[in-house]
Amino acid sequence: MKNIRQFLLLIFLVSCSKESGTKSYFNSDFEDTKSSKINLNEFNSYGELMNSIEKIACSDRITNLSFNGVHNKKEIHIFSFCPDKMPVYDPKNRNTIYFEKGNLIKNEKIVSFDSLDYILNKDFKNYGENLNFADKPEKLVIIILDDKNGDLETLKNFLDKITKAYDTIGTSKSLKVMMDNYVEIPPMPKL
Incomplete structure (x- = not known):
């Protein structure tokens, strides 16, 4: 009986150690010297996080954001873009998945989070066949927009869901994620 308990304990420890590693969602050929590491847990709000990301972008670097998944x-x-050097960036809707203030949006329509696996899979495997999904995997961008008071726990849950969905696809393509501040567009004035 003692040997069985020791064996089960060993199995448990091995399985825990496999799950406790860090999983990266970008190609390893990217130069580490061009990225700056930050941890999502270091911030209290989306606004604080975006300030840090923008500072990194203004120094011509990419943010390597870490967070604790399940x-x-x-x-x-x-x-992200440096606010002082903001280019015009307007990707085709079919090449984007938006996470905007807690809503999942594809092709300008709010969709259920239950469809995230399906959408991401179709986007990565479409290669331009269906006009509702990405032209090709390299063009797909996940765009996250929230206001400065946005909830980081909601963001973390979304990032965990999108990475889990990505894991089921079995691709070596990088997961491209862009973040920015949500800007409310005022209604057109009445004439």
């Missing part, structure tokens, strides 16, 4: 630590590259 089973392990995860790292993703966050692309």
Whole structure:
């Protein structure tokens, strides 16, 4: 009986150690010297997080954001623009998945989080066949927008869901994530 308990304990420890590693969602050929590491747990609000990401972007670097998933630590590259050097960036809707103030949006329509696996899988495997999904995997961008008081726990849960969905696809393509501040567009004035 003692040997069985020791064996079970050993199995448990081995399985825990496998899950406790860090999983990266970007190609390893990217130069580490061009990225700056930050941890999502270091921030109290989306606004604080975005201030840090923008400072990194203004120094011509990419943010390597780490966060704790359900089973392990995860790292993703966050692309953002320096507010002083903001280019015009307007990707085709089919090449984007938005996470905007807690809503999942595809092709300008709010969709259920239950469809996230399906959408991400279709986007990565579409290669331009269906006009509702990405032209090709390299063009797909996950765009996260929230206001400065945005809830970081909601963001962390979304990042965990998107990385889990990505894991089921079995691709070596990087997961491209862009973050920015949500800007409310005022209604057109009445004439």
